[in-house]
Amino acid sequence: MILFFQKKNIHLIQTTNQNTRAKILEKTLEVTKDRLSSCGIKKIVEKTLNQNKAVNIVSINLKGKTSIADYMVIASGTSSRHIQSLSEILLKELQKNGVYKCKMEGRTSHDWKLIDAIDVIIHIFHPEKRKFYELEK
DSSP states (O other): OOOESSSOEEEEEOOOOHHHHHHHHHHHHHHHSOOOHHHHHHHHHHHHHHHOEEEEEEEEEEETOOOSEEEEEEEEEESSSHHHHHHHHHHHHHTTTTTTOOOEETTTSSSSEEEEEEEEEEEOOOOHHHHOOTTOO
């Protein structure tokens, strides 16, 4: 039995033919190479936040500390509209780069957004809320 990964789907293939297995495994490795690593996702997030004038961007390496994510990125926006724009732009940029299963929490909140980008968690806060929660500590 072989699991075959495509961009959005996982296929289970049963075969006894060795040549077929070799081709499937080779294709699987190619697709896996194309998938962004958590470090690649983090770099896209940091670049996008920086280009869109997010304030005080901090990345925390969570590898080996939790299984929830590899990185947590924390940033501040200057206003509720800026926070909303940052989160929407970030979602679009991640999707453009092949990270399709991102989820956003806090859509109705004016001072905090959380984006779950699979192996990277992004918090975008209003500066006062960020100071209150002190996630960096």
